[in-house]
Amino acid sequence: xxxxxxxxxxxxxxxxxxxxxxxxxxxxxxxxxxxxxxxxxxxxxxxxxxxxxxxxxxxxxxxxxxxxxxxxxxxxxxxxxxxxxxxxxxxxxxxxxxxxxxxxxxxxxxxxxxxxxxxxxxxxxxxxxxxxxxxxxxxxxxxxxxxxxxxxxxxxxxxxxxxxxxxxxxxxxxxxxxxxxxxxxxxxxxxxxxxxxxxxxxxxxxxxxxxxxxxxxxxxxxxxxxxxxxxxxxxxxxxxxxxxxxxxxxxxxxxxxxxxxxxxxxxxxxxxxxxxxxxxxxxxxxxxxxxxxxxxxxxxxxxxxxxxxxxxxxxxxxxxxxxxxxxxxxxxxxxxxxxxxxxxxxxxxxxxxxxxxxxxxxxxxxxxxxxxxxxxxxxxxxxxxxxxxxxxxxxxxxxxxxxxxxxxxxxxxxxxxxxxxxxxxxxxxxxxxxxxxxxxxx
Ligand SMILES: Nc1nc2c(ncn2[C@@H]2O[C@H](COP(=O)(O)OP(=O)(O)O)[C@@H](O)[C@H]2O)c(=O)[nH]1
Ligand SMILES: [Mg+2]
Numbered sequence: 001x002x003x004x005x006x007x008x009x010x011x012x013x014x015x016x017x018x019x020x021x022x023x024x025x026x027x028x029x030x031x032x033x034x035x036x037x038x039x040x041x042x043x044x045x046x047x048x049x050x051x052x053x054x055x056x057x058x059x060x061x062x063x064x065x066x067x068x069x070x071x072x073x074x075x076x077x078x079x080x081x082x083x084x085x086x087x088x089x090x091x092x093x094x095x096x097x098x099x100x101x102x103x104x105x106x107x108x109x110x111x112x113x114x115x116x117x118x119x120x121x122x123x124x125x126x127x128x129x130x131x132x133x134x135x136x137x138x139x140x141x142x143x144x145x146x147x148x149x150x151x152x153x154x155x156x157x158x159x160x161x162x163x164x165x166x167x168x169x170x171x172x173x174x175x176x177x178x179x180x181x182x183x184x185x186x187x188x189x190x191x192x193x194x195x196x197x198x199x200x201x202x203x204x205x206x207x208x209x210x211x212x213x214x215x216x217x218x219x220x221x222x223x224x225x226x227x228x229x230x231x232x233x234x235x236x237x238x239x240x241x242x243x244x245x246x247x248x249x250x251x252x253x254x255x256x257x258x259x260x261x262x263x264x265x266x267x268x269x270x271x272x273x274x275x276x277x278x279x280x281x282x283x284x285x286x287x288x289x290x291x292x293x294x295x296x297x298x299x300x301x302x303x304x305x306x307x308x309x310x311x312x313x314x315x316x317x318x319x320x321x322x323x324x325x326x327x328x329x330x331x332x333x334x335x336x337x338x339x340x341x342x343x344x345x346x347x348x349x350x351x352x353x354x355x356x357x358x359x360x361x362x363x364x365x366x367x368x369x370x371x372x373x374x375x376x377x378x379x380x381x382x383x384x385x386x387x388x389x390x391x392x393x394x395x396x397x398x399x400x401x402x403x404x405x406x407x408x409x410x411x412x413x414x415x416x417x418x419x420x421x422x423x424x425x426x427x428x429x430x431x432x433x434x435x436x437x438x439x440x441x442x
Contacts, residue, residue, distance in 0.1 A: 033054045045262075057083050080295070092284065105217075108193075117279075118272075132183070136175030138169075161175035169207060221263065247259055247270055329384075369412075
């Protein structure tokens with residue numbers, strides 16, 4: 001089983017365990033945190049990082065207030081997802097390619113890390129997206145280096161430039177000039193990685209990067225080295241300014257989590273990962289998707305977004321009023337609409353083995369009644385909407401007639417309103433925590 005598979009599987013197991021529990025309480029959260037620590041340590045993640053993250057998960061899971069329609073369970077999953085994502089870098093880092101100009105990426109890294117394979121993978125990746133990519137080979141250190149590159153690149157029709165001998169700087173200049181003249185969108189410069197000693201290698205990278213003046217230096221790191229990836233990133237950063245990282249061989253080792261988190265901890269951006277020897281085994285590193293996959297739920301990102309939406313709709317404007325006790329029928333309608341948007345949640349949960357179903361009432365009510373409620377609310381006067389207390393039986397009759405609904409429907413709406421108002425009141429008690437969190441997420 002590969003690094004990511006085993007990390008992912010154990011993480012998914014921990015999540016499933018949480019989903020199967022009848023109630024998610026403090027004990028359940030602590031158990032999850034313990035599982036999380038175990039999983040990350042097994043993937044060679046640095047102990048301090050593990051402690052930092054798991055503390056954060058525990059604290060947020062237990063202390064943050066829940067927006068209406070969101071269960072503790074969902075909230076905990078969201079927190080877990082967010083903290084792991086943060087830990088691997090929040091946003092996907094992309095190569096910025098400018099149109100009408102050749103973008104140059106220079107690949108550096110030690111011998112055997114996967115530069116040559118990576119260059120071809122990258123060229124193919126962008127070629128598939130409609131760009132013209134070419135590769136310059138400046139590795140004259142290893143006999144047969146250019147031959148190896150050419151063979152791989154020829155398979156996917158990517159042009160290459162190189163020579164068995166000569167100064168790497170000269171080859172680089174010639175190659176770049178050649179491909180620029182032909183208007184290539186992307187030129188990858190493959191480099192040598194083996195030298196008598198590290199100082200010589202770093203010195204060559206410095207000279208070469210002066211000659212190439214790349215738009216970006218991409219460091220290729222072998223993912224099987226685990227936490228050591230951090231010191232390698234630091235070493236290369238001293239000779240050239242490393243702009244991004246390509247972590248390879250995440251298909252083959254138990255240390256993938258260590259490499260990914262160590263690199264992220266240095267502040268470097270992982271842009272690509274390699275997951276096999278084949279040219280197609282390359283992935284743009286998008287932390288959010290990646291974490292979702294690790295946690296074993298295809299649509300966890302969708303879940304997280306829906307929970308956020310519920311929070312946001314609460315945050316948007318109304319929050320203060322609601323928390324200060326002003327809660328109108330219109331507010332309720334808006335709240336229910338937010339809950340309805342979360343409808344597909346139920347589907348997500350039901351797909352998870354071990355079975356768990358969302359507290360039915362809210363979503364169900366929202367799904368069935370919202371349209372009817374809209375018409376009813378539209379048939380009320382402004383005063384009634386703002387202050388439903390004044391709606392007596394004669395007003396109820398009038399509203400029912402005006403909206404084409406039954407009096408029972410109107411009463412049901414009013415009952416739901418009272419129930420929600422009560423809920424809001426209990427929320428007010430958690431006001432301070434909630435406000436803190438809303439400010440935090442805004
Ligand atoms: N399993 C696996 N092997 C890889 C990956 N990337 C590169 N390799 C292998 O690692 C070895 C060294 O790769 P190479 O590109 O020659 O490294 P270079 O010396 O940095 O140019 C080759 O046997 C590649 O097939 C990957 O993502 N997964
Ligand atoms: Mg090579």
